[in-house]
Amino acid sequence: MNTKAVQWLYQELPDLVTKGVITEAAANNLRGHYGEVKTSDKKWFVIISCSVLGALLIGLGVILLFGHNWEQLSRQVRTILSLLPLMIAQVLAFWVVLKRPASQALKEGTATFLSLMVGASIALISQTYNIPNDTPAFILTWMLLIVPLTYFMEATIPAAIYVVGVSAWAGHFWNEPLKAFLFWPLLSVVIPHFIWSLKQKKYTVRSAILSLVMATGICVGAGFTLGRTFPGSWIVIYSSIITIFYLLGAWEFKGISTNWQRPFHILGGVGIFILMFMFTFRFPWESISHRYYYASNEISSWTAIPDHMLTFVLIGSAMLLFFQFAKRQDWMRTLFGALPFLALFGYAVGGSSPAFSMFLFNIFLLIISVYRLMTGIQSNNLGIINTGIFMLATLVLARFFDSEMSFVIKGLVFILIGVGFLATNVVILRRKGGAA
Amino acid sequence: MKKEYITGFFIGLICLQIVLPISMIVKREVTLRTGIPFRFKTAPVDPYDAFRGRYVALRVEVNKVSKPEGVDLKYGQKVFAQLAVDENGFAKISKISLKKPKDLTYLTVTVTYLNGNDVGLNLPIDRYYMEEKAAPRAEQVYREHSRRDKQDAYVVVRVTNGFAVIEGLYVGDRRIEDIVKQSN
Numbered sequence: 001m002n003t004k005a006v007q008w009l010y011q012e013l014p015d016l017v018t019k020g021v022i023t024e025a026a027a028n029n030l031r032g033h034y035g036e037v038k039t040s041d042k043k044w045f046v047i048i049s050c051s052v053l054g055a056l057l058i059g060l061g062v063i064l065l066f067g068h069n070w071e072q073l074s075r076q077v078r079t080i081l082s083l084l085p086l087m088i089a090q091v092l093a094f095w096v097v098l099k100r101p102a103s104q105a106l107k108e109g110t111a112t113f114l115s116l117m118v119g120a121s122i123a124l125i126s127q128t129y130n131i132p133n134d135t136p137a138f139i140l141t142w143m144l145l146i147v148p149l150t151y152f153m154e155a156t157i158p159a160a161i162y163v164v165g166v167s168a169w170a171g172h173f174w175n176e177p178l179k180a181f182l183f184w185p186l187l188s189v190v191i192p193h194f195i196w197s198l199k200q201k202k203y204t205v206r207s208a209i210l211s212l213v214m215a216t217g218i219c220v221g222a223g224f225t226l227g228r229t230f231p232g233s234w235i236v237i238y239s240s241i242i243t244i245f246y247l248l249g250a251w252e253f254k255g256i257s258t259n260w261q262r263p264f265h266i267l268g269g270v271g272i273f274i275l276m277f278m279f280t281f282r283f284p285w286e287s288i289s290h291r292y293y294y295a296s297n298e299i300s301s302w303t304a305i306p307d308h309m310l311t312f313v314l315i316g317s318a319m320l321l322f323f324q325f326a327k328r329q330d331w332m333r334t335l336f337g338a339l340p341f342l343a344l345f346g347y348a349v350g351g352s353s354p355a356f357s358m359f360l361f362n363i364f365l366l367i368i369s370v371y372r373l374m375t376g377i378q379s380n381n382l383g384i385i386n387t388g389i390f391m392l393a394t395l396v397l398a399r400f401f402d403s404e405m406s407f408v409i410k411g412l413v414f415i416l417i418g419v420g421f422l423a424t425n426v427v428i429l430r431r432k433g434g435a436a
Numbered sequence: 437m438k439k440e441y442i443t444g445f446f447i448g449l450i451c452l453q454i455v456l457p458i459s460m461i462v463k464r465e466v467t468l469r470t471g472i473p474f475r476f477k478t479a480p481v482d483p484y485d486a487f488r489g490r491y492v493a494l495r496v497e498v499n500k501v502s503k504p505e506g507v508d509l510k511y512g513q514k515v516f517a518q519l520a521v522d523e524n525g526f527a528k529i530s531k532i533s534l535k536k537p538k539d540l541t542y543l544t545v546t547v548t549y550l551n552g553n554d555v556g557l558n559l560p561i562d563r564y565y566m567e568e569k570a571a572p573r574a575e576q577v578y579r580e581h582s583r584r585d586k587q588d589a590y591v592v593v594r595v596t597n598g599f600a601v602i603e604g605l606y607v608g609d610r611r612i613e614d615i616v617k618q619s620n
Contacts, residue, residue, distance in 0.1 A: 067489035071567045071613060079461055086457065090450045097446055101439075114453075121457045127489055129464040130602035132560040145456065148449045152442055 006034045044104075045205055051109030052157055059116030066124045075128060082124040089117040097153060104154070108206075111155035115146040136172040139165050143186075150193045156206040159190045163210075163217040170224045177228055181306045183221045190214070211263035215245060226311055229304045232288030232347060235279070237311055239343035240318035242271035247321035247337050250330075272336050273391060276368070279346060279361040280398065285354035288347065315340060332375060335368050358404075365395050366417070467601040471594030472541050474519055474527035476561060478591050478605075490571035491563045492605065492612075494591060499548075500556045501529050509547050509555060516542045516598060517557060526590060529557070536598070544598035561593055564605045566613070573616045578607055 013027045022030075062085055073081070093110040100106050119142045125131070126138065143165040150159040170183035194214060197207040222241055227233035246268025278284055322337040342364055346357035369391035376384030399410065477497040501517070503509065519541045520530040529543075532555065536542065549556035566574055578589050592603040605612040 067568070069489045069565050069567045071570065075465075082457055082461070083454065086454065090453065094446060094450065097442065118453050122460070125457055125460045125464075127491075127565040129460075129468075130491075130561075130564050131460075131464075132562050141456065145449075145453050148445070152446050152449065 009034070048105045048108055048206075051105040052112055055109040055113040056116070056157070059113050059120070063116065063120045063123065066120055066127070069127055078124065078128045082121045082128070086114075086117045086121040089114040093149070093153065107153045108155045108157060111149045111153040112157040112161075115149060115158040115161050118142055118145050136169050139169045139172075143169070147189055150190060154193075154196075156193070156197055156210050159193050160210055160213040162190060163187065163213045167217040167220045167224075170221050174224050177225065177303045177307060180225045181310075183225055184310065187214075187217060187221065208263045211249075211267065215264060215267045226307055226314075228307055231290045232284070232351065233311070234287070235284055235347050235350075236315060236340065236343045239275055240314040240340045242268055242275055243318040243337050243339050244268075244314065244321060246272055247318070247325055247333060250325075250333055269336065272339050275343075276339065276361055276365045277394060277398070279343070280358055280365060280395065282354050282358060282404065285346065285350035285357045288351040315344070332372065335371060338364075362395070362399070365391065369395060463599070464601045467594050467596050467599055468603060471596040471599075471601065473603065474521070474541075474593050474595055475525060475590045475606075476527050476559070476593055478561075478589055489565060490568050491565040492571050492574050494562055494564055494605075496559050496561050496591075498526075498528050499559060500554050501532050503550070503553050503555050504531060504533065507534060509550055511547055511550065513547045515545060515547060515557075517545045517559075518542050519595065527593075532557070541595055542598050543595060543600055560600050561591060561602060564591065564602060564612075566616075570613065570616045573619065574605070574612050577612070577615050577619060 009030065013022075013030065016022050017024050017027050066081070089110070093114045096103065096106045096110045122138060122142055143162050146158050147162045149155055150162065166183055166186040169186075170180045173180035190210075194207070194210055197210060200207070218241060219238070222237060223234075227237045245264045249262050249264030249266070249268050318337070318340040322334065322340070325337055326334045342360060346360055350357035369388050371388075372384055373388030373392065376382070376386075376388050396414075399405070400414075402410070478494045509515070515532045515534060516536055517529045517532050518537050520528050522528045532545075543559060545557045545559055547555060548558045565571075588609070589605070589607045591605050593600045594603055607615055
């Protein structure tokens with residue numbers, strides 16, 4: 001339900017009744033139908049944000065204080081200091097789980113604090129005993145010790161910390177593909193929580209934060225783990241991932257009404273535009289003929305099998321989603337979702353003739369932006385019109401300053417497209433005139 | 437989930453969170469109290485870690501051995517380095533083996549590179565944490581000291597069962613903390 005619209009309707013009702021547009025009874029019927037509008041969302045947001053920010057700042061402050069490395073402190077004192085803040089955080093969290101299980105603010109806050117204190121404790125011990133540097137082990141231990149909090153305390157910030165942590169962990173194994181690939185099973189640990197958070201009506205900002213972190217984590221992790229054997233395959237891989245974000249994010253969840261609750265959809269849409277725009281240039285297609293210097297040794301043969309398999313699954317899923325939306329005749333999303341097909345085609349021919357792939361994406365981006373502009377005009381939606389204009393303007397500007405094509409060809413193409421616009425305009429005006 | 441389950445699992449998680457740091461502490465305390473001390477020659481430099489603070493990075497001088505006959509080694513492989521003391525009283529690696537040496541003090545190390553007959557080793561002695569302002573000073577003290585051709589910085593490390601814990605960093609037989617304090 002769109003609460004803003006209902007709020008607006010309730011504001012209008014008295015006026016409508018006094019002006020005699022609807023009867024008092026009808027107004028009451030409407031109120032009965034839509035029920036009470038909860039206005040506490042903002043308050044909730046403030047309380048939880050304060051709680052989380054407080055916990056984050058105090059937790060990071062403790063880590064920084066430990067980082068100073070107080071020389072005066074003996075090993076015994078340091079031992080106590082390593083454990084005490086952790087135990088305080090545990091007691092707080094445990095008390096909240098037992099006594100205040102309904103308070104989202106307290107749960108989120110104490111879970112965040114506890115997550116940071118686990119890291120602080122291990123860090124201080126590392127410092128006290130000069131433990132040799134093993135950053136990946138440090139990160140992974142820390143992350144595995146905090147991820148259950150996500151579920152026990154229905155807390156999203158530990159999940160976000162976890163996603164950042166496992167992404168950083170994967171980065172340490174860029175030359176060990178099998179280890180790095182564990183990133184995906186590790187990441188999937190938070191997916192049930194993510195789906196749960198999407199279905200929540202209150203506190204929707206949490207799914208937005210988690211989506212942002214997860215989308216970033218997935219893109220970073222894909223860079224560390226996928227497409228390591230075939231130069232330029234990132235073109236197809238990232239196209240598929242971003243398209244999955246976009247189409248899966250558009251999937252209707254029960255109770256989701258605003259775009260704010262579909263952050264993956266927005267991120268995916270923006271991502272698709274950025275990728276398409278990049279593909280109108282030469283550099284992505286030139287990367288296909290780059291040789292990977294490491295392709296010969298560690299990253300090849302059977303160790304690349306998980307990489308290849310996941311790549312196929314991603315491309316396949318993106319295409320399946322595309323057909324789903326094509327079946328629904330949701331043309332805007334279908335057009336955006338066509339990216340993986342084009343990327344695959346472009347990748348196949350781009351190695352030998354980059355110009356062709358560039359041409360393909362220029363045309364496609366032009367079609368999409370014009371289509372968006374037209375749909376916006378038809379449905380009178382200013383948001384869609386503006387994004388359409390923005391996409392078109394970006395493309396036009398980039399090509400105007402492009403040194404690849406000759407001035408004559410550029411000039412002719414610009415004039416042709418301009419004439420096309422004017423012609424469409426005339427046709428639309430005529431039709432409207434005919435109808436009137 | 438039922439509340440009893442949550443409480444039960446939660447207690448389990450809390451125990452895990454606390455047991456791990458305690459076991460880290462205990463293992464190192466045991467080594468510091470019972471381990472055999474060795475002096476490793478080293479060169480300290482000063483970097484920074486956002487979570488763990490400032491430290492001096494240690495480059496231990498004995499970090500390669502000649503390859504033992506008839507043994508196949510790989511990059512990143514775990515091997516056991518047998519420790520001995522040279523004529524100047526500093527630690528040296530007498531040889532490496534794939535099996536744990538009995539009745540000998542050894543360190544568990546990993547192979548970092550293979551070059552002909554040379555085997556590079558990664559010793560678990562690479563960081564010495566110091567107070568925020570002291571760590572860069574320590575590097576400076578070492579540099580000033582080594583300019584006078586006396587590169588005698590070393591770490592004292594306690595070793596038991598292949599496990600090493602650093603006890604202290606010394607430059608010219610004095611604890612680095614004392615030198616830094618005096619030079620301020």
